[in-house]
Amino acid sequence: MSILLRAEGLVAGWQRPATPALDLQVAAGEIVGLAGPNGVGKTTLLAAIAGRARVISGRLAISAGVRLALQTQEAPPVDGLPLSGRELLALTGATTDGLPTWLVERLGSRLDRLSGGQRHYLALWAVLAAPAELVLLDEPTNNLDAAGVLHLGQTLRQRAAAGAGILMVSHDAEFLAATCQRTLLLEASDVV
DSSP states (O other): OOOOEEEEEEEEEESSSSSSOEEEEETTTOOOEEEEEEEEHHHHHHHHTSSSSSSEEEEEEEOOOOOEEEEEEEEOTTTTTOOOOHHHHHHOOOOOOTTOOOTTTTTSSSSGGGGGHHHHHHHHHHHTTTTTTTTEEETTTOOHHHHHHHHHHHHHHHHHHHEEEEEEOOOOOHHHHHOOOOEEOOOOOGBB
16 A cells, blocks of 8 residues: 555644644555544644645655645535536536436536535535545535435545545544544644
8 A cells, every 4th residue: 555645743733733743644545534622623634734724843745646635614605606516526527427316416506506415515526536546524424414424435435445545534433433444533632
């Protein structure tokens, strides 16, 4: 297995440290979970890996040529935006292969005409099915019904089996246990 991401003593933040020091690696074909209470810096760690937050100390290395896809909790505003689901997927280069039928039939619809759950899963799919070797997910089960959560778990396992490395933040302990090979628990008392 090739290592896609390696962090050693990584402390991340915006103006000041917001995370504990973290040692982590994610290999191709592996799903790794990050769990812990609110405010411990899980989202900030993903942001630092994606180049959106500062690496304050430690070392972060992403293997050369590795393409990264990031799903955030922030929903892009779509009210009044005449963008269809098909156009959203085209923007990220995501394929529709494997997309659940309950969304395939809605691809021609404008995003602002979809339910919140449909829009969330479509935005999540735009990341999951994009051409990337390293996928970062922040609370991907939020706003999903049971069918969406089940499909997401299957899709993540398929992406990993195809060689992607996946790093996922979630408060859903049951989903992490069912999906991840290992989960790192971040503690608030460890924040620098």
